[in-house]
Amino acid sequence: MRYAVQRLIQAIPVFVITTFLIYTMVFALPGDPILALAGDKPVPEQVLNVMREHYHLNDPLLVQYGYYMLGVFQGNLGETFTGQSVSELLGDRWAVTAQLAVTAWIFELVVGIGLGIVAGLRRGGIADTAVLAGTTFIIAVPVFVFGYTAQILLGLNLGLFPTAGTDEGWPGSYLLPGMVLGSFGLAYVARLTRTSLVENLRADYVRTATAKGLRRHRIVGLHALRNSLIPVVTYLGIDFGNLMAGAVVTEGIFNLPGIGQQVFQSIQLQEGPVVVGVVTLLVMIFIVANLVVDLLYGVLDPRIRRA
Template sequence: MGYYILRRVLQVIPVFLGATLLIYFMVFAMPGDPVAAMFGDKQPPEAQLQIIRDRYMLDEPFIVQYLNYLSGILRLDFGVGYNGQPVIETLARTFPVTLRLAVEAVVMAFGLAIIIGVASAIFKNTWFDHAMLIIALVFVAVPVFVVGFTFQFFFGVQLGWFSPTVGSDNGWSGLILPAITLALSIYASSMRLTRASTIETLGQDWVRTAYGKGLSRRRVIPVHVLRNSLIPMVTDTGTQFGILMVGATVTEAIFNVPGVGNTLYQAILRHETPTIVSFVTIFVVVYVLLNLLIDLLYGLLDPRIRYV
């Protein structure tokens, strides 16, 4: 297993280089002058604008800017944002907020997906199963920003159950409404996958043998069926993480969550290259490491799996 882990960790290097190069080029190719955009309609003298451009090396060729950024990353220096604050400080302030939001959303989404998915598989083709599939299809079809604005209006403004915006109240309780919004964006596909996997597992011969030996449903479902049905869902978690990050950016912007997604959105509007590339780089590294963790979980769910 040690060789397998080492090989997967080394795969982070080309992924890291490719992702940072692509993102840096996309930001570099964006039209407009980011320095002039910082001042809006009240433009300072050109000499002052040129000083800022020189500070951030914006007049240098693309490859020079990229190599300079890459050398800074190797020194754990993510650069300085256009507001004068080091990007690493911005990341340290916003990442815990997004992490809390992601943990709440994942617990809600996958907890509900497992419960509803297994129940729908057990009561297949009943009114409950059909109703849950229809609800899942609705959440698959509706974009996350529509769900977010709807929840914000009804549960935040009309009913007053939650605060319409998060702001400084970004503790666990303050993130419940955006977490629900984000959870529903990944719940639907996970529930359907859990249902299909559970139905397939329930049809296996060893499940019928377990029932034939007199084991109760309370024993067979959680111990034997659920454990084997979770493998496809664990695989799907890596894909869902990408959806989670995109959804977090939109959700944080809607609910004014001071997290990574909202900060990244504001940085894109300002063409703030150091912040954009650094944040996306962190996303890529976390994504790769999470998929490595998911691969290692296979061995816990199915002892027959071996790593080479």
């Protein structure tokens, strides 16, 4: 419990500093978002002043950030310059991106660790060579090429998966885009698992367990694999936030109405509150993921918890 509380306290300044930097980068940019909202149409100066006062645009940047954080701690991500709640705007879209990220993450976890174990246990064999060659190929191919190719071959030609939209719900509509999004993380998970497992199988404690007569599956499963998963858990925890943030291209290929599309549109319309709101949620996800990773460290290796 003390270990978890310490990690949670350490996350608070990270959250404040990160959100402040993001807020500054978005709202310190030159230009007036109220004038941008009006476009080419003339707007009375009185209306402009009322709008700027309502959104605290006349206040110093630090004061603006203070108002924003006060709303965040109350569960309010602010509102757009058209008066729409950011939380409501992101509600349905957030669910789409979350389901896509979860599908991709599960794909990375199950297939990536499985391939890494197979390659690690058969180091130098055909399976090991195939995994290393396959993951190298996946990393080398750009995501939009891989996505469109998978969409044409597996979706249109073979008809194995839906090609676009969310009509079939989860998991049907998310399987193919989830595999595309998670394939790059899968390559790193497989390689990391394989390398870590090979190193641990050479360790002295494995030789000692073998000399004591323990069965091979017990040595690998209980000792070597458990220690090998520590760096893999680190990557998987951080990568979940990356999947949420990096789904823009995949959502575009498969026409998924997630937050990636919304952020792209908001940047074009200079809707700073939407961009900051999305990034704030992503920062929260990164922090929670890192906290879960730290707690899993204590489960996988009790020495970390005691330290």
